[in-house]
Amino acid sequence: MGEIDARLEAGTDGGGVTVPSGSGGTIGTPEAPRRRVTGIYLLAVGVVIMLAGLLFGYDQGVISGALTGIQKQFSVGTFLLEVITSWVTLGAMAGALVAGSLADRLGRRLTIVVAAVLFIAGALIEALAPGAYVLVVGRLLVGFGVGVASVAAPLYAAELAPARLRGRMVSLYQLAITIGIFAAYFADYLLTDGNRWRVMLGISAIPGVLLVLAIVPLPDSPRWYVKVGRHEQAKGALQKVEPGVDVTDELQTMEDLNAKEAAGGWRAVFAPAWRRPLVTAITLAVLQQFTGINAIIYYADKIFAAAGFASPASQSLATLWAIGAVNVVATFGAVAWVDRFGRRPLLLIGSAGMGVSLIVVGAMFERMGTASAGHAPSGATTNGTITLVALIVFIASFAFSLGPVVWTIINEVFPSHIRGRAVAVATAANWFAAWLVAQFFLSLVDLITEAGTFWLFAGFCAVTFIFVRRFVPETKGKSLEEVEVLWGDPSAIRRAISPH
Ligand code: BGC
Numbered sequence: 001m002g003e004i005d006a007r008l009e010a011g012t013d014g015g016g017v018t019v020p021s022g023s024g025g026t027i028g029t030p031e032a033p034r035r036r037v038t039g040i041y042l043l044a045v046g047v048v049i050m051l052a053g054l055l056f057g058y059d060q061g062v063i064s065g066a067l068t069g070i071q072k073q074f075s076v077g078t079f080l081l082e083v084i085t086s087w088v089t090l091g092a093m094a095g096a097l098v099a100g101s102l103a104d105r106l107g108r109r110l111t112i113v114v115a116a117v118l119f120i121a122g123a124l125i126e127a128l129a130p131g132a133y134v135l136v137v138g139r140l141l142v143g144f145g146v147g148v149a150s151v152a153a154p155l156y157a158a159e160l161a162p163a164r165l166r167g168r169m170v171s172l173y174q175l176a177i178t179i180g181i182f183a184a185y186f187a188d189y190l191l192t193d194g195n196r197w198r199v200m201l202g203i204s205a206i207p208g209v210l211l212v213l214a215i216v217p218l219p220d221s222p223r224w225y226v227k228v229g230r231h232e233q234a235k236g237a238l239q240k241v242e243p244g245v246d247v248t249d250e251l252q253t254m255e256d257l258n259a260k261e262a263a264g265g266w267r268a269v270f271a272p273a274w275r276r277p278l279v280t281a282i283t284l285a286v287l288q289q290f291t292g293i294n295a296i297i298y299y300a301d302k303i304f305a306a307a308g309f310a311s312p313a314s315q316s317l318a319t320l321w322a323i324g325a326v327n328v329v330a331t332f333g334a335v336a337w338v339d340r341f342g343r344r345p346l347l348l349i350g351s352a353g354m355g356v357s358l359i360v361v362g363a364m365f366e367r368m369g370t371a372s373a374g375h376a377p378s379g380a381t382t383n384g385t386i387t388l389v390a391l392i393v394f395i396a397s398f399a400f401s402l403g404p405v406v407w408t409i410i411n412e413v414f415p416s417h418i419r420g421r422a423v424a425v426a427t428a429a430n431w432f433a434a435w436l437v438a439q440f441f442l443s444l445v446d447l448i449t450e451a452g453t454f455w456l457f458a459g460f461c462a463v464t465f466i467f468v469r470r471f472v473p474e475t476k477g478k479s480l481e482e483v484e485v486l487w488g489d490p491s492a493i494r495r496a497i498s499p500h
Contacts, residue, residue: 057180350401
């Protein structure tokens, strides 16, 4: 990040999602000096993005432990159970799609407030739902809120943060997602006894309330103020974030960038010149999901039950530590390594590790015979223990590779004038793929058994490995302009794909 950070201080995209590092250099601005950040406002922005990540993560994780109680109380079948599990993701996809224009119209800050209010309302509807269908409505609302926040919060943070801190902000977001998932598992573990699924789901209103409280005293992003012609407020916001610094150049850069972005638009996103980064980003976004991460996250308890962890408490405990904690810890690895070793090595090692561990998980289920999800064999078994270890390897491999690195790549392969919309397209593809997996995982297990399903995910790990090896250029240490130029230079791409 250093090179980019030192050089670029300005803006982001044309109304979509986070851009982790600056892009002002494309319009030839002078070098901006490195600055010490002293603003308490920046800290508050960090809190906002962390809370948005927590919302995302908590809702990814919490349903895993709530399913059994819901199933008991409403006696729902497999399909409805999958709907309750996965429609949060469908809502999130819709939320992500509308969030771009909402954030342009209302501003980033107000959009986050809207997201949080939707989210709080959804969580309360879930907690009080008299039947399965009202529960589905609550899940959809929560999902919509998560989706809107997942676009607006990183966008807001990226636009308020100095460029040199933008990358860290994105990592913070992924870290908060994993902490949210861990918190959800912890809530599941504490509340497994006595069907307290309503508390598990309702509790998620709390980070929603905190998000509103955290953002109310903050200004909107200077980038948005520039977009709507409020130059004084833009200046004020910049000065709040970096007190005592002359912001004239930075403001000018934003205004120039804004003029350039106006020439972007949807047609430019799909222009042949940018097809290659678009295909790269969408393919990685989809493969991040088709390799099975959320099947494990959503259905962890059920997988452990089928692997021989008999009591709900032992299932929750296995899920909490083997999935939740490992996910958090291994994400720190990516933060440390992504700029040191590069994107390609992490993706290659990670997808290989994920593939091998999934083959082992599949083999264990094959050995255990016909046990299907939700019908536990009695008592923990050697097979169950091996499954546990293999799942730990899987989660750790994902957390230092496909988890954060895919988001990093999505946010750095596009030129500034199409970045927002293009990132939104890739993000929506990610949500849609996540929905497909969550919706059809249990049906897939019924159709081709657990073993077949895990081997299918392993197959997608192989596809990821081959795709990265053959098509994904190394972007480590390159400025965004260098990445932009790369796409138009076939020999440079070849060198970036196989440097030796
Ligand atoms: C993925 C989520 C996933 C999470 C797990 C994120 O990068 O986009 O779908 O639940 O990682 O940590």
